[in-house]
Amino acid sequence: MTTRIALAGDWHATTWWARDCVNSLPDDVKLLIHLGDFGLMGPTRADYITAVNECAASRDLDVWVIPGNHEDYDWLEQRPVDDDGVAQIAERVFVLPRGYRFVIERVVFCAVGGAVSIDQGQRTMGTTWWPQEEITEAEVMEVSSGGHADVLLTHDAPINADPPSMPHADLTQFAGVAVADKAYLHHRRVQDICDALTPRRLLHGHFHSRYTRPITSTGPGGDPYECVVDGLACDRLAGNLVLTTIDGGAETIEEFEVIHDH
C-alpha cells in the first residue's frame, strides 16, 4: 500500500489560505497534518475552524493539528480528549497531544507541539499568550521514554538545525535576555527529544521559512545519527505545504504548490 499525506506549516487562522491548501490537494490525500500555529483561538475564531472543517469534510479529509505557540491553550485544555489524549474540535479536525505516536504504512511518527513566543513581552498572558506553549523538561523525559520514531513532527526546530532565525544577540535586543534564553533553551529541548528518538527525518514550522538541512547528533548510548530537518513556510508563502508519500516503511517528501484559482 502507498499512502500520501499532506504536511503544512503555520496558517495563523488565515481562512482563505487554509481553504486553498485543502482544496488544492490531490484526491487521494485524506490526511493533512498541521505543524502548529494553526490558529486554535477557540470561540473568537470559531469561523475559521468551521471553514477548515467544512472544506475538509467536502473532500473526505481529516486535519490533525500539532499545536504551536500562538494557540489558546486555556481553551484547548478544556476540550474533551479520547483515551490517547486526542481532542476532536470539529467533525474533521483533531488536535494531537505532545508525544502522540502513530504508524502509517509501517513508518512510526511522533508529534510534539509547542514553542516559545519571542514577542510575549508585547502580549497579554491568558489573552494573546499562554505559558503552556512551552514543552517542559518533564514532557521531554516522558516523550523521550517512548524510544525510537522514524519521523518526528514538531512546531519548534532542534537547535542543531540552526533554523533561519534571529541570532541570539539580535533576539536579546528584540525580546530581552530572559525570552531569548527561553527560546534557545526550547530549541535545545526539541534537540533532546530528537536525540532520544533518533528519527531519520524531522519536520517543523514556526520559523516561516522553507529549508532542508541534514544534521548529525548523538543518540542514546553516544552513537551518532543523521536526521534530515525540513522547515515549512507559513501562510501566503511558497513552501507552506509538502506531500509525503509513504510506501514500504519509507517516506519521500515532495514540494507542493497551493492553487488559488478554484
Ligand SMILES: [Mn+2]
Ligand atoms: Mn510559532
